[in-house]
Amino acid sequence: MVIHSSSNSYKIILGEQIRFALSDFLSKDYSSVFVITDEKVAALYLADIIGNFSSKKVYESIIPHGEQSKSIESFYKLQTEAITNGLDRNSLIIALGGGVVGDLAGFIAATFMRGIDYIQIPTTILAHDSSVGGKVAINHELGKNLIGSFYPPVAVIYDIDTLKSLGEREVRSGYAEIVKEALIADESMFNTLLMTNICSVSNEQLQEHLAYGINVKANIVEADEKESGIRKYLNLGHTLAHALESELGYGALTHGEAVAIGLLFSLHVSEDVFQHPLPFQELYTWLSDNGYPTSLHAWNVDSLISKMKSDKKTVNKKIQMVLLKEIGKPTTKEIDDLSMKAYLVSFIRKLVNQ
Amino acid sequence: MVIHSSSNSYKIILGEQIRFALSDFLSKDYSSVFVITDEKVAALYLADIIGNFSSKKVYESIIPHGEQSKSIESFYKLQTEAITNGLDRNSLIIALGGGVVGDLAGFIAATFMRGIDYIQIPTTILAHDSSVGGKVAINHELGKNLIGSFYPPVAVIYDIDTLKSLGEREVRSGYAEIVKEALIADESMFNTLLMTNICSVSNEQLQEHLAYGINVKANIVEADEKESGIRKYLNLGHTLAHALESELGYGALTHGEAVAIGLLFSLHVSEDVFQHPLPFQELYTWLSDNGYPTSLHAWNVDSLISKMKSDKKTVNKKIQMVLLKEIGKPTTKEIDDLSMKAYLVSFIRKLVNQ
Numbered sequence: 001m002v003i004h005s006s007s008n009s010y011k012i013i014l015g016e017q018i019r020f021a022l023s024d025f026l027s028k029d030y031s032s033v034f035v036i037t038d039e040k041v042a043a044l045y046l047a048d049i050i051g052n053f054s055s056k057k058v059y060e061s062i063i064p065h066g067e068q069s070k071s072i073e074s075f076y077k078l079q080t081e082a083i084t085n086g087l088d089r090n091s092l093i094i095a096l097g098g099g100v101v102g103d104l105a106g107f108i109a110a111t112f113m114r115g116i117d118y119i120q121i122p123t124t125i126l127a128h129d130s131s132v133g134g135k136v137a138i139n140h141e142l143g144k145n146l147i148g149s150f151y152p153p154v155a156v157i158y159d160i161d162t163l164k165s166l167g168e169r170e171v172r173s174g175y176a177e178i179v180k181e182a183l184i185a186d187e188s189m190f191n192t193l194l195m196t197n198i199c200s201v202s203n204e205q206l207q208e209h210l211a212y213g214i215n216v217k218a219n220i221v222e223a224d225e226k227e228s229g230i231r232k233y234l235n236l237g238h239t240l241a242h243a244l245e246s247e248l249g250y251g252a253l254t255h256g257e258a259v260a261i262g263l264l265f266s267l268h269v270s271e272d273v274f275q276h277p278l279p280f281q282e283l284y285t286w287l288s289d290n291g292y293p294t295s296l297h298a299w300n301v302d303s304l305i306s307k308m309k310s311d312k313k314t315v316n317k318k319i320q321m322v323l324l325k326e327i328g329k330p331t332t333k334e335i336d337d338l339s340m341k342a343y344l345v346s347f348i349r350k351l352v353n354q
Numbered sequence: 355m356v357i358h359s360s361s362n363s364y365k366i367i368l369g370e371q372i373r374f375a376l377s378d379f380l381s382k383d384y385s386s387v388f389v390i391t392d393e394k395v396a397a398l399y400l401a402d403i404i405g406n407f408s409s410k411k412v413y414e415s416i417i418p419h420g421e422q423s424k425s426i427e428s429f430y431k432l433q434t435e436a437i438t439n440g441l442d443r444n445s446l447i448i449a450l451g452g453g454v455v456g457d458l459a460g461f462i463a464a465t466f467m468r469g470i471d472y473i474q475i476p477t478t479i480l481a482h483d484s485s486v487g488g489k490v491a492i493n494h495e496l497g498k499n500l501i502g503s504f505y506p507p508v509a510v511i512y513d514i515d516t517l518k519s520l521g522e523r524e525v526r527s528g529y530a531e532i533v534k535e536a537l538i539a540d541e542s543m544f545n546t547l548l549m550t551n552i553c554s555v556s557n558e559q560l561q562e563h564l565a566y567g568i569n570v571k572a573n574i575v576e577a578d579e580k581e582s583g584i585r586k587y588l589n590l591g592h593t594l595a596h597a598l599e600s601e602l603g604y605g606a607l608t609h610g611e612a613v614a615i616g617l618l619f620s621l622h623v624s625e626d627v628f629q630h631p632l633p634f635q636e637l638y639t640w641l642s643d644n645g646y647p648t649s650l651h652a653w654n655v656d657s658l659i660s661k662m663k664s665d666k667k668t669v670n671k672k673i674q675m676v677l678l679k680e681i682g683k684p685t686t687k688e689i690d691d692l693s694m695k696a697y698l699v700s701f702i703r704k705l706v707n708q
Contacts, residue, residue, distance in 0.1 A: 006361065031670045072430050076494075083496045088668050111465075113666045114491065114502045115580070137468065140430075142437045148468045149503065226469070310437055312467045316385045317440050 001211075003218050005134055005152040005225050012132060012156040012214055014207060019045060019121065019159040022052040026155070028117065030092040032057040034082060036105035037096040038065040041123050044165055049096055049121065059085040063101065066251055070104050070138045072147070078108045092117050095153075098124035098170075099131075099255065103145070106136030110151035119155045123162040125174020126256055128210050129181075129234075131156045133221040143310035144242045150226055160207055171198055172292055173256025176237075178209050179283070180263055181216040184233050187327040190279075194286045232313055233330035236322040237262030243307035247300065253293065260292045268347045270323040273333060278324060284354060294351060301344045305337055355565075357572050359488055359506040359579050366486060366510040366568055368561060373399060373475065373513040376406040380509070382471065384446040386411040388436060390459035391450040392419040395477050398519055403450055403475065413439040417455070420605055424458050424492045426501070432462045447472035449507075452524075453484035453609065457499070460490030464505035473509045477516040479528020480610055482564050483535075483588075485510045487575040497664035498596045504580055514561055525552055526646060527610025530591075532563050533637070534617055535570040538587050541681040544633075548640045586667055587684035590676040591616030597661035601654065607647065614646045622701045624677040627687060632678060638708060648705060655698045659691055 001012040013025055033053050037046055042062045050058050061081050063069040082091075095105035095118060102120050109118035120131035137148025166174075175198045182190035189212060196205065217234065224231040241262035245253060253261075264287070267280040288294055305319070313320040318334045325331055335343070355366040367379055387407050391400055396416045404412050415435050417423040436447075449459035449472060456474050463472035474485035491502025520528075529552045536544035543566060550559065571588065578585040595616035599607060607615075618641070621634040642648055659673070667674040672688045679685055689697070 072426065076426050079494055079501055080496065083494060083500060083664055086663070086671050088670065089666060090669055111501050111503060113500060114489065114504055135468065140433055140437060142434065146437060146467060147433055147465050149465060150468055309440070312443060314442050315444055316442065 001214065001218055003132065003152070004222055008152055008154065010152055010155050012158065012218065014158045014160060014211060014214075016161050017159065018157055019048050019162065020051070022049070022119075022157060025157055026092070026119070028090075028092075028154075030056065030117070031088055031090040032059065032086070033092050033094060034058075034085060034087055035060045035094045035096055036063065036078065036101060036108065037061075038063050038069065038098075038101050040065045041097040041101070045096060045123060045162055049094060059087075063104070065100075067100055067139070067245075068251070069100055072138060072140075074104060075107065075138050078104070079112060082108065082112050087112065087116070089113050089116055092119065094119055094121060095131075096121045096123065097127075098122065099127045099129070102127055102131050103135075103137050103148070106134075106151060106153065107138055107148055109153075110136050110149040115151065117154045119157060120153045121157050121159070123159075124166060124170055125163060125206070125210065126170070126177060126254075128158070128174065128213050129177040129217060131158075132214055132217050134225065143246060143307070145312070146310065158210070160203065160210070163206065164203075168199055168291065169254060171201075172290060173254035175209075175290075176256035176259040176263070176292070178213040180234075180236050180259060181213045183263065183324060183327055184236055184330050185216045185328055190327055194279075194282055198290050232320075232332055233322055235313060236324070236330060237266050239308050239311050239313065239319060239321050240265045240304070242311060243304045246307050247304055257293055260287050261294065261296070264294070264351075265343075265347050266321065266323060268350065269321060269335070269343050270325070272343070273323055274325050276326060278327070288354075294354070296351070299344070299348060301341055301348075304344060305340050308340070355568065355572055357486065357506070358576055362506055362508065364506055364509050366512065366572065368512045368514060368565060368568075370515050371513065372511055373402050373516065374405070376403070376473075376511060379511055380446070380473070382444075382446075382508075384410065384471070385442055385444040386413065386440070387446050387448060388412075388439060388441055389414045389448045389450055390417065390432065390455060390462065391415075392417050392423065392452075392455055394419045395451040395455070399450060399477060399516055403448060413441075417458070419454075421454055421493070421599075422605070423454055426492060426494075428458060429461065429492050432458070433466060436462065436466050441466065441470070443467050443470055445470055448475060449473070449485075450475045450477065451481075452476065452478035453481045456481055456485050457489075457491050457502070460488075460505060460507065461492055461502055463507075464490050464503040469505065471508045473511060474507045475511050475513070478520060478524055479517060479560070479564065480524070480531060480608075482512070482528065482567050483531040483571060485512075486568055486571050488579070497600060497661070499666070500664065512564070514557065514564070517560065518557075522553055522645065523608060525555075526644060527608035529563075529644075530610035530613040530617070530646070532567040534588075534590050534613060535567045537617065537678060537681055538590055538684050539570045539682055544681055548633075548636055552644050586674075586686055587676055589667060590678070590684060591620050593662050593665050593667065593673065593675050594619045594658070596665060597658045600661050601658055611647055614641050615648065615650070618648070618705075619697075619701050620675065620677060622704065623675060623689070623697050624679070626697070627677055628679050630680060632681070642708075648708070650705070653698070653702060655695055655702075658698060659694050662694070
């Protein structure tokens, strides 16, 4: 698959064992390579990646696993390492890992000496979403992904063998974004997913679902790289999800778990706004059956609303939500604070009464 | 003058009193405005700028004057203010001030919510260079401008009346970049400048010199936005200048004073490399007559060389210098460490013997 962005075109390659053949996908002779990964992924795949570059200077940095690594402190520390390792404008950064590594390493690449090349080697299902489209960022303590760039990689190299090492919770987290992509694009895929038990999915099915998700994402990103229009639809479920992650502390829910709740909330609000039935109940049942957390502790509704306002879709301090007129027909709508409060209260009640 | 960048086109407007008529140059209805300026400029022109937006929410942030404000700490603090002021993707940032303000505010605009609009309102001569071309950055403690982006403004609005408040040292600093542009582009302009006493320059002359400098810069930047080729020539004199600024501590020399010494050094090396006489002596005399510091304290040559290697033109840890085959004919050349050391030693001797 090839993505055409405003600044370059880049390939997304899915395959087995391709982490051992990176040079097949690189078209430039880089002066040095800097692999950024986390402690969990390093133990499994770092040596495989480094093995590709026996004739080059290769540096590595291993960050702590988890969202807290997307901080300004990690950002500055990695910049320091890039400088002291002697990286230059002809160096390559490799983001080896999940979304956290991809977002952070991508933002380092975007800003080191005003931008150098990088590739994404995603090792989670969730990262199929973040590794495509060039969105890179770190978190601010007041909100997720608030500091970042649109900066496309030179390639996304997806070795699906690396997904075998994922735990159940990570599989779940990744599938939430595939469900989101189906809700945005295509009722039949949504129905297929609702028949899938994600804990016993085959390698073949997984590759098919991943390719589907990437395809939805790629088409949207090509049409609207800088999110001035339809790219916003990819935020379905994310207004509440980001607020929940920030409210509960990053890591209390996985990103996908938060998105799953956010998707239910989008359906809840959409049903009311468009007075049109949506498969809230079906999605709720599937999420429960597949082990997603759906009964949650007391939420502070006011605090959530204030957090939702630092969402990047917000305009003039009014929350803009992505809603569904029907499956495959997303749209955005401004929701005022009072309505939002009412929706959150009725949503919580609905979850409690399940 | 209109600059065409890969992502947008933007106008550069030079004129008198145009700081009172900003709306004439803005084509969008922004949700709010965030003016970033420094304490010196704020006292003179902040009220004038705010006066343009009586019907809008306008926020301001006043940073300390000087290079130390281009730090990661200032960067994060301004991001925090942007968030707490409720800026959104339809907000406008205004960089009101010299190069430090422009670089910092521009990098905030480049990275806040992955990029929002900003305009440059330069208030120094020096900033004619930095405000055009979309280079934005902050400093790393290990080197200048190492963290940044290519991110063009939506307009550069140059009210030349604001230049009347500049001190002699700032005029000098600005003219060094105009001299650089002449050396890159055009022998006759270089000769004209050498006949100019910059302390008694008329408003008319200044506007002409500024327009000339911007024009040289604009042509180069259009041809090579991301500095893969000829844009490097704009770094004439800067390899040593950046190292000197870092070595002596930012602020010990103004940027232009450091560039002036760097230009002399480029001529010194160029004469040797191309065995072709260049107006080293003429430039030296003009710089001295116009009050540039040319006799300097003891330099640590090894430390300078190590600093020169963190220059962004460095490839494979080899310093790349911009040299002149003749005036108007720049080129780049790799200089190995031993030669660089010899050049620095002979240059210092030459300066001492003047």
